[in-house]
Amino acid sequence: MDWHMQKLKHVVDSGDFNRAAVDVVFQEALKMEKIRPGSPESRVLDGYIMSTLFYEPSTRTRLSFESAMSRLGGTVLSTESAGEYSSAAKGETLEDTVRTVEGYADCIVIRHFQEGSAKRAAAVASVPILNAGDGPGQHPTQALLDLYTIQREIGRLENIKVGMVGDLANGRTVRSLCMCLSMYPGVEVTFVAPDVVRMRDDVKDYLTQRGVKWTEVSDLREVAGHVDVLYQTRIQRERFTDMDSYNAARGKYIIDKELMKILQPHAVVMHPLPRVDEITTDVDADPRAAYFRQARNGLYVRMALLKLCLADKMGPDDLKK
Amino acid sequence: MDWHMQKLKHVVDSGDFNRAAVDVVFQEALKMEKIRPGSPESRVLDGYIMSTLFYEPSTRTRLSFESAMSRLGGTVLSTESAGEYSSAAKGETLEDTVRTVEGYADCIVIRHFQEGSAKRAAAVASVPILNAGDGPGQHPTQALLDLYTIQREIGRLENIKVGMVGDLANGRTVRSLCMCLSMYPGVEVTFVAPDVVRMRDDVKDYLTQRGVKWTEVSDLREVAGHVDVLYQTRIQRERFTDMDSYNAARGKYIIDKELMKILQPHAVVMHPLPRVDEITTDVDADPRAAYFRQARNGLYVRMALLKLCLADKMGPDDLKK
Amino acid sequence: MDWHMQKLKHVVDSGDFNRAAVDVVFQEALKMEKIRPGSPESRVLDGYIMSTLFYEPSTRTRLSFESAMSRLGGTVLSTESAGEYSSAAKGETLEDTVRTVEGYADCIVIRHFQEGSAKRAAAVASVPILNAGDGPGQHPTQALLDLYTIQREIGRLENIKVGMVGDLANGRTVRSLCMCLSMYPGVEVTFVAPDVVRMRDDVKDYLTQRGVKWTEVSDLREVAGHVDVLYQTRIQRERFTDMDSYNAARGKYIIDKELMKILQPHAVVMHPLPRVDEITTDVDADPRAAYFRQARNGLYVRMALLKLCLADKMGPDDLKK
Numbered sequence: 001m002d003w004h005m006q007k008l009k010h011v012v013d014s015g016d017f018n019r020a021a022v023d024v025v026f027q028e029a030l031k032m033e034k035i036r037p038g039s040p041e042s043r044v045l046d047g048y049i050m051s052t053l054f055y056e057p058s059t060r061t062r063l064s065f066e067s068a069m070s071r072l073g074g075t076v077l078s079t080e081s082a083g084e085y086s087s088a089a090k091g092e093t094l095e096d097t098v099r100t101v102e103g104y105a106d107c108i109v110i111r112h113f114q115e116g117s118a119k120r121a122a123a124v125a126s127v128p129i130l131n132a133g134d135g136p137g138q139h140p141t142q143a144l145l146d147l148y149t150i151q152r153e154i155g156r157l158e159n160i161k162v163g164m165v166g167d168l169a170n171g172r173t174v175r176s177l178c179m180c181l182s183m184y185p186g187v188e189v190t191f192v193a194p195d196v197v198r199m200r201d202d203v204k205d206y207l208t209q210r211g212v213k214w215t216e217v218s219d220l221r222e223v224a225g226h227v228d229v230l231y232q233t234r235i236q237r238e239r240f241t242d243m244d245s246y247n248a249a250r251g252k253y254i255i256d257k258e259l260m261k262i263l264q265p266h267a268v269v270m271h272p273l274p275r276v277d278e279i280t281t282d283v284d285a286d287p288r289a290a291y292f293r294q295a296r297n298g299l300y301v302r303m304a305l306l307k308l309c310l311a312d313k314m315g316p317d318d319l320k321k
Numbered sequence: 322m323d324w325h326m327q328k329l330k331h332v333v334d335s336g337d338f339n340r341a342a343v344d345v346v347f348q349e350a351l352k353m354e355k356i357r358p359g360s361p362e363s364r365v366l367d368g369y370i371m372s373t374l375f376y377e378p379s380t381r382t383r384l385s386f387e388s389a390m391s392r393l394g395g396t397v398l399s400t401e402s403a404g405e406y407s408s409a410a411k412g413e414t415l416e417d418t419v420r421t422v423e424g425y426a427d428c429i430v431i432r433h434f435q436e437g438s439a440k441r442a443a444a445v446a447s448v449p450i451l452n453a454g455d456g457p458g459q460h461p462t463q464a465l466l467d468l469y470t471i472q473r474e475i476g477r478l479e480n481i482k483v484g485m486v487g488d489l490a491n492g493r494t495v496r497s498l499c500m501c502l503s504m505y506p507g508v509e510v511t512f513v514a515p516d517v518v519r520m521r522d523d524v525k526d527y528l529t530q531r532g533v534k535w536t537e538v539s540d541l542r543e544v545a546g547h548v549d550v551l552y553q554t555r556i557q558r559e560r561f562t563d564m565d566s567y568n569a570a571r572g573k574y575i576i577d578k579e580l581m582k583i584l585q586p587h588a589v590v591m592h593p594l595p596r597v598d599e600i601t602t603d604v605d606a607d608p609r610a611a612y613f614r615q616a617r618n619g620l621y622v623r624m625a626l627l628k629l630c631l632a633d634k635m636g637p638d639d640l641k642k
Numbered sequence: 643m644d645w646h647m648q649k650l651k652h653v654v655d656s657g658d659f660n661r662a663a664v665d666v667v668f669q670e671a672l673k674m675e676k677i678r679p680g681s682p683e684s685r686v687l688d689g690y691i692m693s694t695l696f697y698e699p700s701t702r703t704r705l706s707f708e709s710a711m712s713r714l715g716g717t718v719l720s721t722e723s724a725g726e727y728s729s730a731a732k733g734e735t736l737e738d739t740v741r742t743v744e745g746y747a748d749c750i751v752i753r754h755f756q757e758g759s760a761k762r763a764a765a766v767a768s769v770p771i772l773n774a775g776d777g778p779g780q781h782p783t784q785a786l787l788d789l790y791t792i793q794r795e796i797g798r799l800e801n802i803k804v805g806m807v808g809d810l811a812n813g814r815t816v817r818s819l820c821m822c823l824s825m826y827p828g829v830e831v832t833f834v835a836p837d838v839v840r841m842r843d844d845v846k847d848y849l850t851q852r853g854v855k856w857t858e859v860s861d862l863r864e865v866a867g868h869v870d871v872l873y874q875t876r877i878q879r880e881r882f883t884d885m886d887s888y889n890a891a892r893g894k895y896i897i898d899k900e901l902m903k904i905l906q907p908h909a910v911v912m913h914p915l916p917r918v919d920e921i922t923t924d925v926d927a928d929p930r931a932a933y934f935r936q937a938r939n940g941l942y943v944r945m946a947l948l949k950l951c952l953a954d955k956m957g958p959d960d961l962k963k
Binding site for chain 3: 036037038041047059060063064066067071076078080189234273274281292295296298299308
């Protein structure tokens with residue numbers, strides 16, 4: 001998508017958002033934080049219908065989108081598990097489902113287990129498609145809310161040091177975040193991961209090509225003292241065939257109260273959630289524990305995107321203002 | 322239901338709708354096509370609650386009803402799989418469930434695997450019951466939207482030639498449509514079906530008794546050139562015990578770009594959806610491919626029915642106007 | 643919760659409601675019965691969002707809460723089966739889920755299979771938690787609607803005779819109702835249960851300590867003639883390992899047309915529903931069959947609680963008025 005030439009039609013790939021586009025979304029998200037129930041701003045999507053078409057369950061993401069639509073006065077048609085049900089089971093293609101559902105709704109939030117599904121949906125849809133995660137592929141609203149949280153917590157996106165911890169091989173969020181951060185000058189990334197789930201070469205090469213400094217270390221304590229953002233992720237049991245390596249990987253990098261002593265006073269801990277035990281609960285009360293604020297930021301970013309897709313006709317002129 | 326003596330209380334059986342009733346619904350549906358978000362017409366069901374009570378999943382039908390209610394400003398209480406859950410599993414009768422849910426909602430949309438369920442529900446309900454399909458029984462809103470689509474596409478319901486293709490033995494939609502079409506003079510029906518799923522005698526006898534001309538042929542190309550409406554249906558795998566006959570039946574009558582060359586310029590292709598491969602996707606771009614418009618017409622017809630059941634107190638006087 | 647010192651923050655345990663608190667809720671519920679669609683009263687929760695977080699299905703309770711929220715103009719984010727899905731399956735704690743969902747909603751209705759879950763949720767939540775049943779533990783809105791129904795049907799809660807029938811060992815509703823009734827002077831309770839599911843000693847001791855007269859008899863007909871309220875419950879098959887004792891227990895105490903001849907003219911039959919065959923359907927038409935009115939009262943009580951939690955800032959001063 002050439003952002004400067006087109007309106008915000010679909011939200012399919014985080015790579016579609018250049019810095020100007022991200023700025024527009026974030027300015028809007030900031031306004032969303034201030035909307036109060038009953039105010040005129042809480043009514044801008046009055047009469048609009050959003051359908052959530054979830055082929056795999058994701059309660060958190062679904063509720064976040066549905067809350068975003070409701071907070072702007074819109075209405076939601078909800079599908080918790082479109083895959084196991086009816087039309088898909090009878091052999092209907094995603095394209096046909098989208099062409100039917102667009103008759104019922106003004107935009108479609110799609111979650112699918114197959115990479116590229118959102119793009120396929122957008123190719124046939126006459127209403128905006130918002131990608132809520134397509135398998136190992138994209139989850140652009142997560143990437144945007146991660147960026148937004150860094151902006152809100154640290155105050156900038158340039159010249160920041162980010163430590164990424166945990167399952168970096170399979171974690172969709174850290175992979176996307178790396179790519180998004182490469183748009184900003186002076187970003188430095190440090191990877192800390194158990195051997196079996198180290199960050200893959202494709203992302204490392206991407207960063208190198210764009211001049212982003214990255215390093216890989218094995219000592220979490222070494223990293224914790226230098227970063228602005230410590231981004232922890234869950235070790236996903238389903239990725240391991242052997243329970244011994246799972247348990248070794250899992251227990252290796254825990255963020256606990258001890259580690260928080262090393263973290264700089266202005267730094268924050270982020271996590272895409274759900275968490276299991278890779279951040280101990282005694283960290284929650286620390287003001288630098290930003291993960292629940294991060295979850296709430298997802299609401300504001302999704303409100304902003306829904307407003308930009310549906311109510312505003314955002315185009316090149318808006319970006320130049 | 323004697324339409325001329327009663328208000329539109331329930332929508333249970335397509336046989337309850339005589340020509341006058343159909344006309345009232347269609348006049349209303351036509352108005353629904355013009356409603357815009359935020360207009361006073363989009364608020365006529367403000368404050369009303371519709372509950373969808375689905376004992377078997379049907380995402381398409383549920384979303385269509387829920388969208389219809391939302392487009393008129395009403396609210397929805399949704400149940401995706403009432404059967405597998407709670408009360409029914411504990412042995413509660415449908416009647417008890419209906420008498421409970423009517424305390425929470427102003428109308429109930431019911432989908433059930435058992436024929437006659439909607440009628441049983443209507444017998445005890447103090448709020449309108451709308452049948453969204455009861456097993457091999459009725460699916461009256463589908464029948465009405467099929468009629469409405471023919472009216473909108475061809476311009477009339479009298480003196481039309483309709484070809485019905487595919488699984489005519491088990492297809493609830495084609496069976497209902499035949500019965501509804503018999504109300505209109507000059508209708509001619511041609512059946513084209515694999516041997517194992519030919520139209521049953523009950524419907525043929527019904528048509529004969531009402532003076533509707535029908536024929537049965539084996540060559541789809543012969544039919545395609547003469548009809549106003551070519552109504553294709555899906556061969557339902559679950560009806561076959563033997564995969565060889567399924568595959569034979571399935572591949573026999575396909576509507577593709579070649580066949581569209583034979584179809585008259587004013588004619589249309591309809592399909593209740595979901596489709597598998599009985600219409601090839603290269604037909605979709607043809608303006609005579611009416612199936613996605615047909616799906617959208619379901620929205621307008623359901624909006625009309627909800628308005629007539631809830632907001633209007635439609636009675637004999639309205640029909641005489 | 644010290645009701646006189648605190649506002650109505652959470653609804654977790656029926657034991658939190660003293661007589662003054664019950665009175666406030668019931669005064670509000672009475673007003674709720676008169677609210678009509680489109681009136682200003684039907685808009686008091688406009689802009690508020692309620693999330694239903696159901697870890698086990700309970701269609702009836704969920705729809706009742708969702709209807710209550712809708713009848714007051716609020717919006718609902720619905721989760722039919724939070725347990726089987728996503729975050730919980732990945733090992734997220736209830737506390738983390740609540741801290742995430744409170745970012746999306748203004749109150750959370752929680753149903754959980756584990757006793758004490760609602761209390762755990764309330765301990766971390768910054769928004770009101772409403773307990774919709776936590777396993778063998780509490781179901782406070784059911785207890786309140788039972789009390790409300792007695793008040794509405796009999797006209798008082800003091801000096802009443804209540805017969806409790808059926809599965810008294812496992813029935814959460816009868817256990818809670820006993821405890822709530824002990825707040826009122828002059829209450830007499832008679833238990834009628836098959837041997838294997840007799841009322842447990844903890845409740846009996848509780849009643850004795852609070853000076854509530856209770857007896858246990860084996861003849862339902864003896865009880866039926868003397869009580870103001872006959873509260874029937876379902877024998878739960880899942881509690882029996884042996885089908886013979888289940889069938890014996892199940893058929894022993896049936897309320898039918900014959901038994902209704904013994905019941906006093908002013909007395910009523912109650913049942914938490916769903917019913918199987920412990921009340922025959924020919925009783926339904928009897929004006930003393932109060933169970934469907936009881937279900938509807940659940941709506942009014944839940945509307946009242948939602949309004950008190952969200953719109954009103956009910957505190958000690960309100961109780962003194």
